[in-house]
Amino acid sequence: MKVIVPVKRVVDSNIKPLVKSDGSGIEINGVKMSMNPFDETAVEEAVQLKEKNIVTEIIVISIGEIKCQDILRTAMAMGADRGILVTTDQAVESLSVAKILKHFVEKEKPDFVLMGKQASDDDMNATGQILAAKLGWAQGTFISKLELSEGKAKVTREIDDGQEILELTLPAVLTTDLRLNEPRYASLPNIMKARKKPLETVALTDLGIDLKNSLEIVSIKEFSSSRESIIVDSVDALLDKLKNEAKVI
Amino acid sequence: MTVLVLLSYEKGNYIRPITRSAITAATKLGDVHVLLAGKDLGDLAQKASALSGVKKVLIADHEAYAHMLAEPTADLIESLADSYDTIIVPANAEGKDILPRVAGLLDIQPVSDIVEIIDTNTFVRPIYAGSILATVKTHDNKKLLSVRGTAFAPTAEEGGSAEIEKLTHFSGSEKTLSKFCELKISQSDRPELESARVVISGGRGMQSSDNFVLIEKVADQLNAAIGASRAAVDAGFINNDCQVGQTGKIVAPELYIAVGISGAIQHLAGIKESKVIVAINKDPDAPIFKASNYGIVGDLFEILPQLEEKLGALK
Numbered sequence: 040m041k042v043i044v045p046v047k048r049v050v051d052s053n054i055k056p057l058v059k060s061d062g063s064g065i066e067i068n069g070v071k072m073s074m075n076p077f078d079e080t081a082v083e084e085a086v087q088l089k090e091k092n093i094v095t096e097i098i099v100i101s102i103g104e105i106k107c108q109d110i111l112r113t114a115m116a117m118g119a120d121r122g123i124l125v126t127t128d129q130a131v132e133s134l135s136v137a138k139i140l141k142h143f144v145e146k147e148k149p150d151f152v153l154m155g156k157q158a159s160d161d162d163m164n165a166t167g168q169i170l171a172a173k174l175g176w177a178q179g180t181f182i183s184k185l186e187l188s189e190g191k192a193k194v195t196r197e198i199d200d201g202q203e204i205l206e207l208t209l210p211a212v213l214t215t216d217l218r219l220n221e222p223r224y225a226s227l228p229n230i231m232k233a234r235k236k237p238l239e240t241v242a243l244t245d246l247g248i249d250l251k252n253s254l255e256i257v258s259i260k261e262f263s264s265s266r267e268s269i270i271v272d273s274v275d276a277l278l279d280k281l282k283n284e285a286k287v288i
Numbered sequence: 289m290t291v292l293v294l295l296s297y298e299k300g301n302y303i304r305p306i307t308r309s310a311i312t313a314a315t316k317l318g319d320v321h322v323l324l325a326g327k328d329l330g331d332l333a334q335k336a337s338a339l340s341g342v343k344k345v346l347i348a349d350h351e352a353y354a355h356m357l358a359e360p361t362a363d364l365i366e367s368l369a370d371s372y373d374t375i376i377v378p379a380n381a382e383g384k385d386i387l388p389r390v391a392g393l394l395d396i397q398p399v400s401d402i403v404e405i406i407d408t409n410t411f412v413r414p415i416y417a418g419s420i421l422a423t424v425k426t427h428d429n430k431k432l433l434s435v436r437g438t439a440f441a442p443t444a445e446e447g448g449s450a451e452i453e454k455l456t457h458f459s460g461s462e463k464t465l466s467k468f469c470e471l472k473i474s475q476s477d478r479p480e481l482e483s484a485r486v487v488i489s490g491g492r493g494m495q496s497s498d499n500f501v502l503i504e505k506v507a508d509q510l511n512a513a514i515g516a517s518r519a520a521v522d523a524g525f526i527n528n529d530c531q532v533g534q535t536g537k538i539v540a541p542e543l544y545i546a547v548g549i550s551g552a553i554q555h556l557a558g559i560k561e562s563k564v565i566v567a568i569n570k571d572p573d574a575p576i577f578k579a580s581n582y583g584i585v586g587d588l589f590e591i592l593p594q595l596e597e598k599l600g601a602l603k
């Protein structure tokens with residue numbers, strides 16, 4: 040089977056994002072950037088399936104500035120076979136990303152697309168579902184377990200009050216919950232090898248896809264907690280506060 | 289303006305409180321119709337009709353929607369979309385599965401997880417695990433929104449008397465791209481995490497699944513729901529659906545007690561709207577303290593039994 044795994048370059052999730060002083064966006068100058076952790080899970084799953092000889096080819100795709108090459112190389116060091124970078128300086132929202140991915144799905148004809156359920160920057164949780172709709176494919180979202188067989192994918196989904204197991208007809212779009220696996224660190228020899236793997240770069244403007252952004256960011260601000268952080272020295276003191284000051288018990 | 293809200297309910301015919309929050313948000317945008325899709329709906333239509341603020345209940349009673357699979361449900365919503373300016377779902381796993389698929393069918397950019405309505409086109413939503421709040425304006429003429437339950441007070445269960453309309457044409461009901469196999473529901477007699485008045489959560493500091501008994505005993509005293517950090521869930525101390533945070537449940541109880549949880553931003557993302565936060569942690573520098581109203585620095589294995597005992601004595 041052939042799989043496409045889209046990957047997004049985001050502010051590393053261990054870093055607290057800060058708003059630029061002019062309020063125009065998030066400061067990314069000099070900030071560590073990484074692969075979206077949910078996408079890392081998707082890459083790892085694809086690689087494990089390749090190690091089990093179920094998947095034969097893994098194509099990773101990223102959309103963004105030229106620097107996105109670094110996460111494509113990381114994905115290839117983890118075990119992906121080749122990369123495609125669609126370059127653009129514009130921010131692309133989920134709907135546009137889905138349209139770009141659809142272009143490559145139609146060209147590469149994978150058996151399934153495996154992707155993060157959300158990106159840790161905009162937390163939109165939409166691209167996979169939009170892509171599935173645009174392709175008319177089945178969707179398996181928020182999956183924590185995946186079993187593939189001839190023409191079928193059996194998925195366990197993390198839902199509101201437990202788990203749900205579905206059997207999807209392939210081709211399908213699958214989106215990953217972090218519980219699906221524990222992504223590996225690429226070894227040094229694999230990082231070296233990944234440098235030689237094919238990485239194709241195309242400009243978004245050359246794809247001839249009609250895109251518009253319909254979501255305008257009016258303003259952004261940092262969330263500030265205004266809690267008092269009072270440290271008490273005993274359980275009695277705590278209960279006194281909760282009962283008489285906060286009045287919540 | 290008319291708004292369509294997808295009703296999210298539990299088997300056992302209980303309308304989830306998050307649906308009622310979504311209805312509250314919808315009433316700010318226009319007249320509210322709710323869509324009740326499923327099979328063997330029991331008295332849900334009556335319950336939906338009684339919800340305060342609802343003008344009309346549309347019922348799609350068909351096998352195809354029995355498990356609210358995204359493909360047929362999205363087709364159904366698409367077929368109704370012409371009559372609505374705005375389509376809203378609760379931002380739970382079900383709504384998040386379905387709404388973007390509708391968006392794909394209608395070629396519209398959805399807006400997930402809104403926490404505030406500024407005007408009919410402008411909304412506030414958290415990004416970066418809730419560390420940043422973004423005000424966004426949509427330029428699509430139809431709006432597709434998912435609503436955070438914690439941001440809007442649930443509408444009353446009584447007071448409404450909406451008209452009930454049974455749909456007879458079922459779009460998408462013939463599609464079988466996916467097949468339902470099994471539901472594994474975590475049984476619990478405790479209040480639902482997302483609507484409980486008190487939540488007590490354990491983290492990696494709990495060390496084992498057995499030690500969660502200490503949390504349970506305190507929860508019993510407070511009639512609290514039990515939550516957990518991702519580390520605790522990943523270590524197998526407790527069920528996945530107890531996870532609170534960016535990728536888990538969003539809670540906003542009157543009282544949230546974090547036990548042996550360090551306070552990573554992804555965890556805080558799920559508890560920010562809580563009225564009072566209490567931290568119990570042995571590390572005085574743990575970030576959770578800065579996000580709390582009250583804290584005790586100490587060993588949870590000593591503090592939890594005392595808490596249980598003294599809460600018992602208070603009664």
Ligand SMILES: Cc1cc2nc3c(=O)[nH]c(=O)nc-3n(C[C@H](O)[C@H](O)[C@H](O)COP(=O)(O)OP(=O)(O)OC[C@H]3O[C@@H](n4cnc5c(N)ncnc54)[C@H](O)[C@@H]3O)c2cc1C
Nearest residue numbers: 491492493517518519533534535536548549550555570588
């Ligand atoms: C993309 C992404 C999404 C994520 N989503 C979530 C999410 O939804 N929810 C979530 O919770 N996390 C999430 N995480 C993980 C998050 O970053 C943290 O790793 C996690 O919250 C840590 O859990 P913890 O606080 O229980 O563990 P730790 O950080 O290990 O903290 C354990 C705490 O217990 C204290 N402790 C230990 N023993 C005792 C004792 N005897 N008495 C008192 N205190 C004690 C320690 O001092 C420490 O502060 C996500 C991470 C990523 C990258």
